[in-house]
Amino acid sequence: MIKVFFYLMAFITLASALVVAAGKNLVRSLFMFFVTLFGLAGLYVLALADFVAVTQIVIYVGGILVLILFAFMLSGKEALNKVSVQADGFISLKNAPALLLAGLFLVIMFNVVFKAQADNLPWVQAAISNQNIMPVNGTGINHIGVNLMTRYLLPFEVISILLMLALVGAAHLSRKPKEDEV
Amino acid sequence: MESLTRTIQAVPLNHYIFLSAIIFSIGVMGVLLRRNAIVIFMSVELMLNSVNLLLTAFSVYRGDAAGQVFVFFIMALAAAEVAVGLAIIVMIYRNTNSIDINVLNRLKW
Amino acid sequence: MELIDLLIKIALIIVIFVISLVVAMYSTYAERKIAAFFQDRVGPNRAGPWGILQPLADGGKMFLKEEIIPTNATGFLFIVGPSLAILTACIGSAVIPWGQNLEIGGRVIPLQVTDINVGILYIFGVVSLGVYGIMIGGWASNNKYSLLGAIRAASQNISYEISMGLSIIALLMVTGTLSLGEIAKQQHGFWADGYFSWNVFKQPLGFLLFIVCAFAETNRSPFDLPECETELVGGYHTEYSSMKLGFYLFAEYINMFISSAVMATLYFGGYNFPFMDLIHSPNLVAILGVVALFIKIFMFIFFFMWVRWTLPRFRYDQLMDLGWKTLIPLAIANIVLTGIFMTFFK
Numbered sequence: 001m002i003k004v005f006f007y008l009m010a011f012i013t014l015a016s017a018l019v020v021a022a023g024k025n026l027v028r029s030l031f032m033f034f035v036t037l038f039g040l041a042g043l044y045v046l047a048l049a050d051f052v053a054v055t056q057i058v059i060y061v062g063g064i065l066v067l068i069l070f071a072f073m074l075s076g077k078e079a080l081n082k083v084s085v086q087a088d089g090f091i092s093l094k095n096a097p098a099l100l101l102a103g104l105f106l107v108i109m110f111n112v113v114f115k116a117q118a119d120n121l122p123w124v125q126a127a128i129s130n131q132n133i134m135p136v137n138g139t140g141i142n143h144i145g146v147n148l149m150t151r152y153l154l155p156f157e158v159i160s161i162l163l164m165l166a167l168v169g170a171a172h173l174s175r176k177p178k179e180d181e182v
Numbered sequence: 183m184e185s186l187t188r189t190i191q192a193v194p195l196n197h198y199i200f201l202s203a204i205i206f207s208i209g210v211m212g213v214l215l216r217r218n219a220i221v222i223f224m225s226v227e228l229m230l231n232s233v234n235l236l237l238t239a240f241s242v243y244r245g246d247a248a249g250q251v252f253v254f255f256i257m258a259l260a261a262a263e264v265a266v267g268l269a270i271i272v273m274i275y276r277n278t279n280s281i282d283i284n285v286l287n288r289l290k291w
Numbered sequence: 292m293e294l295i296d297l298l299i300k301i302a303l304i305i306v307i308f309v310i311s312l313v314v315a316m317y318s319t320y321a322e323r324k325i326a327a328f329f330q331d332r333v334g335p336n337r338a339g340p341w342g343i344l345q346p347l348a349d350g351g352k353m354f355l356k357e358e359i360i361p362t363n364a365t366g367f368l369f370i371v372g373p374s375l376a377i378l379t380a381c382i383g384s385a386v387i388p389w390g391q392n393l394e395i396g397g398r399v400i401p402l403q404v405t406d407i408n409v410g411i412l413y414i415f416g417v418v419s420l421g422v423y424g425i426m427i428g429g430w431a432s433n434n435k436y437s438l439l440g441a442i443r444a445a446s447q448n449i450s451y452e453i454s455m456g457l458s459i460i461a462l463l464m465v466t467g468t469l470s471l472g473e474i475a476k477q478q479h480g481f482w483a484d485g486y487f488s489w490n491v492f493k494q495p496l497g498f499l500l501f502i503v504c505a506f507a508e509t510n511r512s513p514f515d516l517p518e519c520e521t522e523l524v525g526g527y528h529t530e531y532s533s534m535k536l537g538f539y540l541f542a543e544y545i546n547m548f549i550s551s552a553v554m555a556t557l558y559f560g561g562y563n564f565p566f567m568d569l570i571h572s573p574n575l576v577a578i579l580g581v582v583a584l585f586i587k588i589f590m591f592i593f594f595f596m597w598v599r600w601t602l603p604r605f606r607y608d609q610l611m612d613l614g615w616k617t618l619i620p621l622a623i624a625n626i627v628l629t630g631i632f633m634t635f636f637k
Contacts, residue, residue: 006193010201017205021212021225027365033224034423040231047198049238052253054412056234059257062419062452064227064264066426066445071268072220073430073442074275098214106207113199141408141469143247144254152251159258166262173269 006046013039030065030072037061051141198239205232219271219281223264230260295398304404307384314588315544316346322544322596329600353537361530365431372428373531373538379424380545383417386410387552388475390562390581393574402562402581403472410471411459414553418455418508422448424542425510429527440526443516443607447507450614451514455504457622458497461629462557465493475561480568491558496625498558500618505554507614509546512599516607551591552584559587 016035023029037060044053148156205228212225234253241249271281278285320335320342327334335342360369390402407413422445429441466474478488491498507514516526523529528539555561562580570576605613 003193006197010197014201014204014208017208017228020221020228021208021216026218026220027368029221029224031368031371033227036228037231040235043198043201043235044238046193047235047238048242049250049253050407050409051412052234052238052250054409054416055254055257057416058412058419059261060227060231062416062422063449064261066419066422066449067264067268068220068223069426069430070442070445071271071275073426073438074272095215098211101214102207102211105210106203109203109207110200113196113203117196144250147247147251148254151248152255155255159255163258163262166266170265170269173266174272 002046006043009039009042009046013043026072030069033068034061034065037065051144195239195243199236202232202236202239205229205235217282217284219274219283222283223267223271226263227260230256299398299400300404303400303402304385307389307404308381311381311384311545311548314548314592315541316350318544318547318592319349319540320346321592322599325593325596326600329597350537353534356533358533358535359530361432361434363433364530365433368427368431369530370535372424372431373535373542374424375427376421376424376542377538377545379417379420380542380549383414383546383549384552386413386471387549387556388472388561389584391573391577393577395574402577406470406472408468408470411463411469411474411557414471415452415456415459419448419452421508421546424539425527428531428539432527432530434530436523436525436529437527440523440529443523444510444527447510447514447516447610447614450611451504451507451618454500454614454618454622455508457619457626458494458500458504459557461497461622461625462490462494462501464626464629464633465490471556475556475563478560478563480563481560481565488563489558489560494558494625494629496621496628498554500622500625501558502554503618505550506595506598507610509543509550509595511543511547511595513602513604514610515599515604516610547592547595548588551588551595554591555584555587 013036016032016039019032020029020036023032037056041053041056041061044050044056209225209227209229209232212228213222216222216225234256237249237253237256241247274286275281323345324334324342326332335345338344338348360366385404386407388403388406393400393402425444426441429437429444432438463469466477468474468477474490478490480488482488486492516522525531528536531539562577562584564579564583567576567580570579
């Protein structure tokens with residue numbers, strides 16, 4: 001049952017991700033990215049990380065994708081069409097190096113995974129045999145909160161400052177230049 | 183409770199790793215192939231997301247929420263990246279009337 | 292899970308779905324009657340006694356009208372828009388605790404579809420999805436007014452989501468849990484430990500912020516700028532007709548119902564009512580609790596309508612100023628105050 005769900009979600013995610021990266025039509029890419037994010041959220045739920053799944057929906061779908069849609073809406077339709085028409089066939093000589101690179105990357109990663117044999121790592125084996133697996137009954141969230149405020153307090157603060165800097169920078173970039181500055 | 187512990191073990195850890203490797207490669211491919219700035223953006227997000235998936239899968243096996251904490255850091259970084267990146271894209275569009283990154287090889291317009 | 296449990300869950304889901312649709316349907320009627328009352332008119336009174344069949348007549352009209360899809364619209368997304376709007380409006384009801392557990396024949400029936408431990412965040416996620424129906428519909432119409440309405444809706448929703456989230460954080464500091472069932476349980480009765488047990492008395496400022504944001508998120512007046520007739524014709528649904536328009540209008544009323552239910556649960560004690568400990572039959576308490584919750588919800592819906600027919604619309608820059616320069620600082624101040632209070636008085 002769970003397996004079926006996992007492979008279904010994995011299939012949806014992969015198929016939509018492929019359309020996002022390779023699709024000709026920008027509108028379709030955007031819509032499929034929406035599907036990809038939901039598929040990933042489903043995978044998080046199957047990995048017993050409900051909190052991450054919901055945060056994924058709130059941050060990625062509710063925030064980041066809306067911003068991307070914004071940029072897309074603000075740049076006119078004609079300009080978008082020009083770009084998508086200009087890109088010629090997906091598999092062509094021009095694209096060969098990029099495809100080769102991505103393919104080789106995949107091969108290398110698979111090779112590493114096969115070498116590492118993650119399912120046979122001692123601690124994973126131990127976790128499986130002891131059933132030492134994070135429960136979902138709400139303590140997981142407490143765990144995250146406590147970790148965030150104790151062990152990872154410094155990274156947390158650094159990230160928040162970084163986020164603020166980025167937002168100030170974005171606001172500065174996108175402001176309209178004053179008349180006398182032009 | 184016991185049914186929950188069984189759910190994660192129904193799917194081998196290796197499959198999570200393969201899945202995120204494939205998603206990551208799709209992201210790499212998108213970044214290298216596409217000319218459209220917005221699609222490149224989404225591909226980068228795909229790469230970040232594949233790492234998130236891996237982190238959650240490992241964190242559950244580890245029985246430790248630290249992995250999920252890192253997921254939040256990555257999400258915050260992604261948000262920062264999107265804010266700056268989209269501001270740049272909108273500025274590029276305002277100046278060149280296009281979001282094709284090939285236009286940018288001129289350095290001056 | 293046993294088969295019978297599954298069947299009960301499915302029945303509960305269907306009942307909640309039907310109730311939210313019926314409430315939304317009769318909200319349209321109530322809205323027109325209340326508007327008429329405020330403007331010293333009679334309101335709809337022809338279909339059935341006191342016009343009680345008016346919503347059915349409206350629905351029939353919507354179904355039978357000609358369906359127009361503009362030539363230049365993006366066909367697929369044009370249909371996806373209203374579907375998403377109504378979908379995101381409906382799924383919010385899944386985590387709301389509608390009452391205490393019923394006991395029938397030794398079987399405990401929870402009156403909540405699912406009590407996930409991230410309930411509030413789920414609601415928050417659903418709210419943040421609500422903007423998609425409007426954005427996709429507005430963009431797919433390929434019309435300047437629709438696009439402007441969609442952009443307005445999106446920026447309004449994003450801006451007010453922030454202060455909504457911040458006001459919820461202050462509430463979470465008080466309750467210490469993300470599960471809606473748990474929060475409803477904590478507000479048991481009306482008076483506990485020498486103070487009111489409802490969260491509105493613990494978080495008055497937070498509630499004020501939350502209700503303002505709820506008005507903005509449901510695109511209700513005075514925040515109905517995305518569909519502001521004087522500037523944008525019909526806003527994001529300018530090009531829509533027939534039942535697709537009906538879905539947009541219906542989604543708004545369902546949103547209103549769900550957000551009233553959320554507000555009642557989070558701040559006004561949910562299914563709890565004063566003196567509930569005096570009644571000893573648990574089943575009676577549960578049923579009275581459901582009634583109490585629905586009374587609270589209807590009061591909120593009335594409040595939504597009262598405001599709509601009393602206050603004029605904001606100007607767009609005023610709306611943004613209110614969101615960013617007033618509500619967000621107030622929400623942050625609320626968090627700090629709550630923290631100080633919890634440190635020194637508990």
